[in-house]
Amino acid sequence: MKKRMKRVVALLLAGVMMFSMTACESKTEDLSSTVQSDKNIGKTELRVLNWGSTEEERIANDAIARFNEANPDVEVKQTCVPVDSWSNFIQKWITMSTSGEAPDVINLGLEATQMAVSNDLLMPLDDIVSIDEDLSGLKDEYASALLDGFSVDGKLYGLPSGTQTMVMYYNKVMFDEAGLAYPKDGWTWDEFLSDAKALTKADGSVYGFGLSSSYFQLTPWWSTNGTALVTTDSKPALNSPEMVEAVEFLDSMVKDKVTPDPISSDVYTMFASKQLAMVGAGRWVLNTWKDAGLTNDDFDCVQWPVNAKEGSVYGGSAWCIGKNTENKELSVELLKAMVSEETLKATAEGGQQVPPTESLATNEEIMGTTPDNVMGIWKAVTIASPIAAPTFFGDLEQSTLRCMEEVFSGEKEPQQALDTAQSEVEAQAK
Amino acid sequence: MRGKNNKPKYSRQETLTAYLFTVPSFIGFVCFVLIPVIWVFIISFRQYNVFTGASVFVGLDNFKSILSDSRSVSALKNTLWYTILCSVGNTGLGLILAVLVDDILPKKVSVLFRSVYFFPSLVGLTFVAIIWQSFFQTDAGVINYYLNLLGIDKVGWLSNQDFSKVAVLILDMWKNAGISMLLILAGLQNVNRGLLEAAEIDGANAFQRFFKIIIPVASPQIFFVMIMNVTGALRIYESIYVLSGGGPGDSSRSLVMLIAEKGFTSFDYGSASALSMLLLMLIAIVTVVQFVGSIWWVHYE
Numbered sequence: 105m106k107k108r109m110k111r112v113v114a115l116l117l118a119g120v121m122m123f124s125m126t127a128c129e130s131k132t133e134d135l136s137s138t139v140q141s142d143k144n145i146g147k148t149e150l151r152v153l154n155w156g157s158t159e160e161e162r163i164a165n166d167a168i169a170r171f172n173e174a175n176p177d178v179e180v181k182q183t184c185v186p187v188d189s190w191s192n193f194i195q196k197w198i199t200m201s202t203s204g205e206a207p208d209v210i211n212l213g214l215e216a217t218q219m220a221v222s223n224d225l226l227m228p229l230d231d232i233v234s235i236d237e238d239l240s241g242l243k244d245e246y247a248s249a250l251l252d253g254f255s256v257d258g259k260l261y262g263l264p265s266g267t268q269t270m271v272m273y274y275n276k277v278m279f280d281e282a283g284l285a286y287p288k289d290g291w292t293w294d295e296f297l298s299d300a301k302a303l304t305k306a307d308g309s310v311y312g313f314g315l316s317s318s319y320f321q322l323t324p325w326w327s328t329n330g331t332a333l334v335t336t337d338s339k340p341a342l343n344s345p346e347m348v349e350a351v352e353f354l355d356s357m358v359k360d361k362v363t364p365d366p367i368s369s370d371v372y373t374m375f376a377s378k379q380l381a382m383v384g385a386g387r388w389v390l391n392t393w394k395d396a397g398l399t400n401d402d403f404d405c406v407q408w409p410v411n412a413k414e415g416s417v418y419g420g421s422a423w424c425i426g427k428n429t430e431n432k433e434l435s436v437e438l439l440k441a442m443v444s445e446e447t448l449k450a451t452a453e454g455g456q457q458v459p460p461t462e463s464l465a466t467n468e469e470i471m472g473t474t475p476d477n478v479m480g481i482w483k484a485v486t487i488a489s490p491i492a493a494p495t496f497f498g499d500l501e502q503s504t505l506r507c508m509e510e511v512f513s514g515e516k517e518p519q520q521a522l523d524t525a526q527s528e529v530e531a532q533a534k
Numbered sequence: 535m536r537g538k539n540n541k542p543k544y545s546r547q548e549t550l551t552a553y554l555f556t557v558p559s560f561i562g563f564v565c566f567v568l569i570p571v572i573w574v575f576i577i578s579f580r581q582y583n584v585f586t587g588a589s590v591f592v593g594l595d596n597f598k599s600i601l602s603d604s605r606s607v608s609a610l611k612n613t614l615w616y617t618i619l620c621s622v623g624n625t626g627l628g629l630i631l632a633v634l635v636d637d638i639l640p641k642k643v644s645v646l647f648r649s650v651y652f653f654p655s656l657v658g659l660t661f662v663a664i665i666w667q668s669f670f671q672t673d674a675g676v677i678n679y680y681l682n683l684l685g686i687d688k689v690g691w692l693s694n695q696d697f698s699k700v701a702v703l704i705l706d707m708w709k710n711a712g713i714s715m716l717l718i719l720a721g722l723q724n725v726n727r728g729l730l731e732a733a734e735i736d737g738a739n740a741f742q743r744f745f746k747i748i749i750p751v752a753s754p755q756i757f758f759v760m761i762m763n764v765t766g767a768l769r770i771y772e773s774i775y776v777l778s779g780g781g782p783g784d785s786s787r788s789l790v791m792l793i794a795e796k797g798f799t800s801f802d803y804g805s806a807s808a809l810s811m812l813l814l815m816l817i818a819i820v821t822v823v824q825f826v827g828s829i830w831w832v833h834y835e
Binding site for chain 2: 189195365367515
């Protein structure tokens with residue numbers, strides 16, 4: 105009898121356990137933090153949805169404090185979430201909205217803009233900007249390429265707070281030792297490849313270039329070959345002849361061992377520890393490299409090598425206003441605090457993002473003087489095209505990266521892998 | 535205590551108290567498990583728009599589309615691979631470690647090693663995975679460096695489709711064998727020392743003592759650990775997510791990872807729900823098979 109009871113209990117326990125284990129765990133739970141105080145019930149409330157590090161959360165809180173000086177009886181709640189995928193960010197936004205906590209002011213990545221607009225989550229800002237002197241003055245200062253990224257069908261939905269791009273960094277000492285001239289803006293893929301081959305050491309201690317198989321980092325290769333993952337009318341175009349050519353070029357570097365394994369390598373650490381002669385990156389690596397002891401004598405940057413046309417990629421983030429905000433005037437005031445010169449400066453001084461206006465991005469006090477050509481970063485922004493971010497961004501990113509991994513791991517030929525990815529994305533984009 | 539039935543009778547009061555104690559966990563179960571499972575079941579027959587909340591009944595379309603998708607088939611194959619190797623690996627290694635610290639190592643060091651082996655279960659996987667990623671790097675990784683010293687060529691742990699699952703298996707065993715060890719250790723404490731000594735005097739060697747005495751006595755715990763590891767491996771997610779992200783390609787992607795991708799990247803809740811129902815059925819079948827199988831090898835005292 106006792107034995108049977110034990111078995112029944114064990115069975116029940118296992119049953120419960122099985123169910124609770126099937127419930128898929130969510131990873132993002134309490135990483136977010138909410139700033140709030142309950143003292144001031146009855147006040148008008150605004151909600152801010154932000155993303156990034158605790159440093160970025162602090163900068164936004166400072167801006168909120170400045171907003172509160174002028175509007176003392178408004179309570180602002182900031183939710184700042186770490187972002188590892190933009191689909192998750194949109195998901196978070198939807199969750200807030202459906203639980204009656206729709207955010208009024210949102211910091212949105214370029215990647216998610218079309219997704220948010222097509223789901224009717226954002227308010228167009230054109231009318232607001234045109235009647236406001238400060239904002240229209242600011243708008244003229246932004247790089248126009250940058251405003252395009254946050255516009256859909258000619259309507260502007262966000263005011264940029266920072267941007268990011270890609271330039272090619274190279275190790276000067278290694279170029280000197282190999283007897284090569286430093287690369288110059290407008291150099292070609294062929295020149296790049298022959299340099300990279302000459303800089304690669306046979307014993308594997310130095311590779312000519314560090315290729316990184318990630319979405320943003322790969323994009324300059326597409327734009328300098330005059331192509332993109334989507335057409336101008338937002339249709340997937342992964343298997344265009346130009347795309348195949350670019351992927352074949354990258355694959356040949358992997359096969360020839362000019363680059364370390366693009367899937368597992370940490371290329372930025374390798375560049376800092378002088379295992380790579382060249383690597384592509386934006387501004388975000390500079391602080392780490394300076395801390396690692398790299399100086400103006402060690403490295404510099406140059407625009408991306410060109411095959412069909414000069415170009416690069418830019419991404420970035422912008423402050424937007426939620427479609428269904430109940431306090432439009434206050435939200436506009438808060439938005440202005442978020443893109444005020446003080447806030448933009450503070451963001452830029454963090455050293456991660458490139459400031460969105462020319463005056464800040466070409467200011468030595470903010471951008472520093474390492475490397476010599478640090479102003480080349482702003483030039484890259486002005487010639488760059490926005491990162492491909494259609495409404496089906498999540499699927500496009502996943503399929504592209506899977507396809508690249510299949511090519512780099514030698515499972516598939518570029519044409520075959522890109523054809524598969526194209527049909528996958530088409531199936532989801534319809 | 536009255537009457538013919540010698541089974542102890544509990545008073546109404548006591549029964550009520552007992553039920554009251556189960557209420558909190560029961561409410562949690564209903565709210566966070568049962569209702570979501572029912573909701574997932576309903577959604578699996580519908581096309582659901584996350585943004586508007588509207589949904590249309592589509593019958594078995596979701597099931598048809600996932601069953602004809604080569605990606606779900608490969609995710610299913612990978613999941614079965616993980617289920618077999620991770621559960622056997624975790625339970626086996628847990629058993630070996632448990633015997634090691636219980637029996638073989640001297641008492642004083644065994645306390646230390648018990649903590650050492652259990653330690654990986656306590657640390658946050660997300661952080662440790664970064665370290666493992668750098669161990670597994672093809673060109674600059676520590677593991678390949680030592681393999682190289684042994685004269686073995688570079689292995690693309692995270693960039694070769696044949697090895698990515700092995701890398702996940704290694705991380706998963708490193709992380710989870712400690713819990714298995716701890717639970718089996720509790721079972722080993724039940725083993726009567728006198729029994730072992732008697733067997734030794736009768737001439738039983740170490741292997742005979744292990745298979746004829748230790749395993750049968752500890753079998754309920756081993757069985758429990760096995761069930762836990764099998765269900766855990768069927769829904770393996772974290773170890774893959776942080777290490778290989780499912781790649782390269784789809785070579786290390788499990789069913790749960792595919793569910794998360796369909797649901798939260800493609801916002802295709804219908805297909806994600808249909809996949810979840812398939813996974814639930816799979817887990818149910820495997821668990822029933824294990825329970826039936828256990829009749830032959832698990833001994834309750």
